[in-house]
Amino acid sequence: MNTIVAVAKKDLRIEWRTRTLLARVVPFALLVLVLFAVALDSEALLLRAAAGLVWMAMLFSTMLVVQRAFDIETSDAAMDSLLACTAQPSRVFYGKALSLFVQLFALAAVLVTAAVVLYGASVNGNRVVLLVTVVVTATGGLATVGTLYGAVVANMTGRDSLLPLLALPVLAPLLIAASRATEAAFGSQTIDLANGWAWVGVLVVYAIVFGSAGAAAFSPLTESDS
Amino acid sequence: MTVSSTGTPTTRVIGGLALLITGWVVVSAFFITPADSVQGDSVRIMYAHVPTAWIAYLAFVTTAIASGFSVARRHRTLGFDRVAGASAEVGVLFMAMTLITGSLWGRLTWGTFWQWDPRLTTTLFLFVTYVGYLAVRRIDTDPRQRASRSSVIALLAVLEIPLVHFSVVLWRSLHQEASVLNTDGDVRLDGLMLFTLFSGVVAFTLIFVWLVIHRQRLTTLSDLERVVGLDAAITARRAENSAGVTA
Numbered sequence: 001m002n003t004i005v006a007v008a009k010k011d012l013r014i015e016w017r018t019r020t021l022l023a024r025v026v027p028f029a030l031l032v033l034v035l036f037a038v039a040l041d042s043e044a045l046l047l048r049a050a051a052g053l054v055w056m057a058m059l060f061s062t063m064l065v066v067q068r069a070f071d072i073e074t075s076d077a078a079m080d081s082l083l084a085c086t087a088q089p090s091r092v093f094y095g096k097a098l099s100l101f102v103q104l105f106a107l108a109a110v111l112v113t114a115a116v117v118l119y120g121a122s123v124n125g126n127r128v129v130l131l132v133t134v135v136v137t138a139t140g141g142l143a144t145v146g147t148l149y150g151a152v153v154a155n156m157t158g159r160d161s162l163l164p165l166l167a168l169p170v171l172a173p174l175l176i177a178a179s180r181a182t183e184a185a186f187g188s189q190t191i192d193l194a195n196g197w198a199w200v201g202v203l204v205v206y207a208i209v210f211g212s213a214g215a216a217a218f219s220p221l222t223e224s225d226s
Numbered sequence: 227m228t229v230s231s232t233g234t235p236t237t238r239v240i241g242g243l244a245l246l247i248t249g250w251v252v253v254s255a256f257f258i259t260p261a262d263s264v265q266g267d268s269v270r271i272m273y274a275h276v277p278t279a280w281i282a283y284l285a286f287v288t289t290a291i292a293s294g295f296s297v298a299r300r301h302r303t304l305g306f307d308r309v310a311g312a313s314a315e316v317g318v319l320f321m322a323m324t325l326i327t328g329s330l331w332g333r334l335t336w337g338t339f340w341q342w343d344p345r346l347t348t349t350l351f352l353f354v355t356y357v358g359y360l361a362v363r364r365i366d367t368d369p370r371q372r373a374s375r376s377s378v379i380a381l382l383a384v385l386e387i388p389l390v391h392f393s394v395v396l397w398r399s400l401h402q403e404a405s406v407l408n409t410d411g412d413v414r415l416d417g418l419m420l421f422t423l424f425s426g427v428v429a430f431t432l433i434f435v436w437l438v439i440h441r442q443r444l445t446t447l448s449d450l451e452r453v454v455g456l457d458a459a460i461t462a463r464r465a466e467n468s469a470g471v472t473a
Contacts, residue, residue, distance in 0.1 A: 148382070152362075152375065152378060152379060152382075153362075156362070156365055156375075157365055157366075158365065162358070162361060162362065165354075165357070165358040165361055166358040166359075166361075166362070166379065168354075169351050169354045169355045169358065169386070169390075170355070170382070170386045172351055172390050172393070173386075173389045173390050173392070173393035173394075176393045176394065176396075176397045177393055180397065198396075199396075202392075202393055202396065205389075206389060209385065209389065210385075213382065213385055217378055217381075217382070220297075220374060220378065221374075221375075221378060
């Protein structure tokens with residue numbers, strides 16, 4: 001557990017000192033939301049699409065954050081020294097996933113707020129509980145899949161374009177589930193609250209599956225590249 | 227050692243049989259079998275569509291199993307990895323054909339090229355997933371490293387596909403819009419139609435086996451060429467060097 005927290009702290013400290021998330025990713029994600037609004041050009045359509053657009057922007061931003069999380073490891077072969085310090089590579093995996101989770105959660109909070117402000121989405125009463133649960137579980141899935149595929153493409157030539165190509169199809173179930181559940185939380189006409197909670201179940205299963213698969217695959221993935 | 231062909235008597239027999247049966251399927255599908263009472267002539271697309279879909283799934287299962295063996299043997303022998311890669315390549319090709327023939331058939335029967343039906347959507351995601359797998363295989367790197375990277379991706383795809391399928395099924399069943407048309411594509415087949423379809427599956431399976439054997443041998447040769455080519459280059463440089471010293 002200490003190792004996990006230490007790795008996460010290290011990543012978050014690097015992030016805090018360089019402020020990549022704040023300076024580049026958050027503006028990028030907000031820009032995506034603004035561009036969607038311009039492209040759709042209809043307030044009714046925007047309100048209907050708000051949940052899906054928030055999670056699309058999250059998926060794109062995740063690619064950037066993951067890229068960054070592994071660039072700091074590969075640049076000085078830092079990953080090798082990191083793995084040499086710990087007995088279990090799976091702890092490094094969970095540590096990096098935890099740091100990604102914290103960053104993506106902050107980003108999700110900004111984007112949901114932006115959806116309320118820009119798209120007119122509204123959340124009230126017990127729907128807030130659903131929304132928070134959705135954001136936590138979906139961000140958990142994004143963090144584990146992101147860490148896993150970040151490790152897959154780390155050290156590869158052309159990894160900038162390979163990461164989205166490999167990771168986005170895998171994230172499709174998460175996009176479907178998170179969008180539908182968020183729609184329910186935004187009080188959409190098409191999905192009621194109970195169905196929203198059913199989608200949260202899917203998100204939980206998804207995060208657990210990729211959390212364990214990632215921990216298992218992390219060791220062979222990082223070994224082969226050294 | 228020069229190799230001019232990857233063919234052997236076995237592959238020639240398989241190839242010849244595949245040609246023969248494909249010939250029969252073409253003749254039967256276009257001229258002998260009757261048009262369907264509901265779908266008319268568009269049913270003839272099925273004789274190509276169903277076998278290509280079957281081969282695509284067979285190919286991806288082969289890739290998954292071969293990757294599993296490759297991991298289990300710790301990539302000591304690259305044979306399994308080459309079969310996995312060859313099979314995925316053929317699978318992507320056949321899945322593209324499935325999607326194209328399927329959407330042509332859908333245009334004639336449903337009136338649209340595409341329906342967001344669970345089976346179609348999952349197939350599309352499967353297709354994109356293996357395109358990504360092939361992109362990773364194309365990176366010019368040491369064959370052993372290629373084997374370990376691509377096997378992990380292939381095994382993760384096995385994990386991903388049921389999740390995609392499940393979520394898409396759930397998505398469509400919760401969706402409250404009425405379906406545009408009756409999407410029930412089941413066809414009542416008479417004996418000859420069924421036999422033609424079955425022949426198509428056999429023909430395409432033979433083509434698949436033939437392609438995978440050849441592709442796998444080609445990968446072996448190009449892996450070999452990396453090693454031999456490097457040795458030859460080193461020998462050539464050494465020869466140059468010693469010639470320079472004596473001169």
